[in-house]
Amino acid sequence: MKRKIGIIILLLILIYLIVLFIDKSIYKNYSKDLFYMDTYINIKLNTTESKKEIDVIFDDIDYLYSSYHKLTDRYHEYDGIINAYYLNELLPDNKEVIIDQRLADIIDIGIDYYNQTNGLFNIASGNLTEVWKEFIDDCAILPTTEDLNVNIDITDIKLNGNSYMKDNNVKIDLGAIAKGYVTELVGNYLEDNGIYSYVINAGGNVKVGNAYGKESFVIGITDPNDTSSIFTRVNINNKSVVTSGNYQRYCMLNGINYNHIINPKTRYPVADKQSVTVIGNNSVIADIYSTYLYILPLEDGLKLVNSNPDIEAIWYIDKDNIVRSDNFNYE
Template sequence: MGSSFDVSIVAENEALAENYIQQVFEEVIRIDLLISDWKPNSQISEVNKNAGIKPVKVDKEVFDLTKRALQFSEITNGAFDITVASMDKIWSFDGLMDELPTKEAIQKSIENVGYKNVILNESESTIFLSKKGMKIGFGATGKGYAADKGRELMLKLGIKGGIVNASGDLASWGRQPDRKSWLIGLRDPFKNGAILRTFPVRNAAMCTSGDYQKFALIDGIRYSHIINLKTGIPATGLTSVTVLGPEAETANAFSTSIMVLGAEAGLQLLNNYPDYACLIITEDNDIITSKNYKKVLKNLNTDN
């Protein structure tokens, strides 16, 4: 998935821990082989190759992941969209880009983007991309989903506590060996290496989207690597969005969506999902939290 995974579990001894951790890695690899749009033999790559040609039959797991992603597109009115993979790469976030692309280039870059052109057939378990040149990818939910599945596997095997961390998108459960809650740190985007806040959690997921590592600074405006697919222009205004809740896949989708929607619309969206809370950091270093923030943190630091 182009990301590093770190796994911590509570086990009776090191040998057992290594065995269980290896099973988590095998689960992550299994998922990657299904949904990676970089691996030519994955089911998602097969879907992308047949864009505008024919539907492709996929496993129920892949179908359901795609269905949930499209549901996020619906509730966010397209702020979240797995067809972002279709976009022509006209933006660079390596620090070298110093002027905006032309309006023509921007418009052309999003010609094949649009979640409504992803056609699902549940009875046949097929995915069809109706326009040639379309692609789908799970860069915004795949890591969170893998973290959730790693946690699910460990719970089935009776592991009482641990964390599956997919490059900052993580799922935790249980407690540390000393019976204390897990302590998760949130990086300060304005102070290199500093921790802004820590969250004591037991059964929780936490995902952060931000522009402080990958962005373009043009005419004094910082453009995020997260792009508003309606306009073809990167999101601005927010530096970081952290979402906490029970599932990493969902938290991951919300954090990406809120970066695009902005603070006001993002908070309104999250009001409809009381199990999830967010902490937003604006480009002016203002901190905004959802109204249920303290309640959700309390719930996530209890034994379920």
């Protein structure tokens, strides 16, 4: 009898060891919610790592989003941080300041894409987006042409390494690039730490890794006419998906939708489509292109995407007119 009990105890220890062993080898789901960059960020991971290790990783991700949030924030001041607010509101014209390399990198990409998009993607349009933001918030009196005649000349920004200087009170607006930029960083950070199966959803700026246990991740694209449902879905691995739409931030006045995406050439909100969704390998580029393609007329955008094998796009012009690029083949 005593020996029997001994064997049973040994067996229980064996079971315990098996549990420990499997725990190390099995894929588990983790999820984390964050609030930064005026948006809700959700990160889902599928990994063999233990909760303890993942908590460290989530803390690092929290730090990444929070530090970039502070750097790119144009509405708030933070102690000891030279951020977009400082550059826009506190820095006098023609005075050089040394900025954080991380912020300089983002501005650099912005300037680069200004040139690549013939000025349609303009991070120097802070003065203009400010006018429209005020209007959208109150939704009362349309800005006059005079109100809109503000300086958005990107050449007034002089960035040399990480030395920043501005002129004519030009203001930067990194809203169309920051989320994509950090999301890309976070994705790379996860992969560097051996986590390949993940979904990062930063306010609709989605980046996914390699699906585990199934063919691919399924990402739905919101229906602009019924934002509680989706109009199509895509099956992707190792891609980023970003949507720009007229339903995200807007004001309806006299039957006209004034949304937050402003064409810097016309200085008015884009009104000829409801949403554009871009799928790309890189979250920054997908983020930038979703804004760019939203501003660009459909024909030009279609031509552009069809000549670029790295990017897929779907245009929701209206309920009856949905256009896909040649390589956008799902469902």
